[in-house]
Amino acid sequence: MAYAQNLIAALFISFTSFSQSILVISPEILDLFSLNHVFAHRKIPNDNAMYCESWRFTVETNDIGFWTLIPQKCTSFVQDYMTSGRYSSDSSAVADQSLAFANTVNVSNDGMDAWIFDIDETLLSNLPYYINHGFGSEIFDEVAFDKWVNEAEAPAIPASLKLYKELHQRGFKIFLLTGRSEFQRNDTEKNMVYAGYSNWERLILRGPSDKGKPATQYKSEKRKELEDEGYRIHGSSGDQWSDLVGFAVAQRSFKLPNPMYYIA
Numbered sequence: 001m002a003y004a005q006n007l008i009a010a011l012f013i014s015f016t017s018f019s020q021s022i023l024v025i026s027p028e029i030l031d032l033f034s035l036n037h038v039f040a041h042r043k044i045p046n047d048n049a050m051y052c053e054s055w056r057f058t059v060e061t062n063d064i065g066f067w068t069l070i071p072q073k074c075t076s077f078v079q080d081y082m083t084s085g086r087y088s089s090d091s092s093a094v095a096d097q098s099l100a101f102a103n104t105v106n107v108s109n110d111g112m113d114a115w116i117f118d119i120d121e122t123l124l125s126n127l128p129y130y131i132n133h134g135f136g137s138e139i140f141d142e143v144a145f146d147k148w149v150n151e152a153e154a155p156a157i158p159a160s161l162k163l164y165k166e167l168h169q170r171g172f173k174i175f176l177l178t179g180r181s182e183f184q185r186n187d188t189e190k191n192m193v194y195a196g197y198s199n200w201e202r203l204i205l206r207g208p209s210d211k212g213k214p215a216t217q218y219k220s221e222k223r224k225e226l227e228d229e230g231y232r233i234h235g236s237s238g239d240q241w242s243d244l245v246g247f248a249v250a251q252r253s254f255k256l257p258n259p260m261y262y263i264a
Ligand SMILES: [Mg+2]
Pocket: 118, 119, 120, 121, 122, 238, 239, 240
């Protein structure tokens, strides 16, 4: 209320000055719109929701770098984010921007225009697994997760499935580049079909020589091999920065949201 009164008073002073043909920007106006004023008069609540929203920002921008578990006090925040429609909305926004870029690409008929997709939390959602494992607040259980992968029943992220189909229709060759291992090839293919995906050009998994490599190195090497084959990698989609950075990077990279876990 005081802010509104100050604004009216300041505008009146300015108008008076202007009516006298003297163009004056009053100090009151400058003060009202200065950053100092905004921050000085805005009470920033220091509650969990605000903290967790800012934490999530640092995750998605990779400002946070390496992290292992979501903060305990953010478990319900991440749960809400993942299940309330926000995650779905953010995923759709990323897919929309991806398609907008894809529409600017002049796809050749030589079959060498490529788009790379990561799989987990990019094309397939492991949310049914994470609902039962604390949304990323529990230490990763490789045995339990492999069992889940073995079931091959992860659903598609709807916006990603739609994007995938649109890209294929536009003539892009689609490569699946995942951190999953060769022994999971059959389960992965089965799950992709179960979720509605088809017509990928190649499924690339970690082989014996890739074991122990950081994801950024492994994925960069595989992209480089595709480039050496002559493919033009226009787009790359992944929920981890390690899906997207390194060398032989795509012309445009698209980061999907994932506040549940981090892969270096
Ligand atoms: Mg992933």
